[in-house]
Amino acid sequence: KQEVTQIPAALSVPEGENLVLNCSFTDSAIYNLQWFRQDPGKGLTSLLLIQSSQREQTSGRLNASLDKSSGRSTLYIAASQPGDSATYLCAAYNYGQNFVFGPGTRLSVLP
């Protein structure tokens, strides 16, 4: 059974810093992995989807990497801004199953 963990649970950084959020999964036979952002009291917004054949995906200041062999994905946020403050969740998909979500990392970017 796939299990997904995210470390750290919470992170606070000053504005302008580059930061890395970590996502680990136990079953390396994933089909893809998706990163989401969730603002307080809101739904989940998709940030990036990485297929198993890809090593990374980029969107603006966000870069997500995938290393299936080590069971890890990282979300890199460059030049962080207060507007980046939110909870970031990753979800791993194994073909024929459903996405399994991590508990999220709560990010605070301080002005």
Add this chain to the structure above:
Amino acid sequence: NAGVTQTPKFRILKIGQSMTLQCTQDMNHNYMYWYRQDPGMGLKLIYYSVGAGITDKGEVPNGYNVSRSTTEDFPLRLELAAPSQTSVYFCASSTTAGTEAYYGYTFGSGTRLTVV
């Protein structure tokens, strides 16, 4: 705007009452899902559907029922509400993984339910 629409956004129920959470998507996605999110616990899958007329249980189905009579709609029914069902409920949809139009999950904005 295209996407997943959930209603209501907020609801307070008394113990033993019933209600239906509505979910509609206009992207012609064949897959639809219901999740609940409890503080610090991540998202747990309640039920999912791979197409009209087909539903299946997820990780935490007890106390809930679903139906999928059309591609667009996937309502979640709570019978005999209990305090343990206090949570935020999210509906999501997707196309079939591996197809050209696959972009992962699209989520609705959620329904915050309190059972008192």
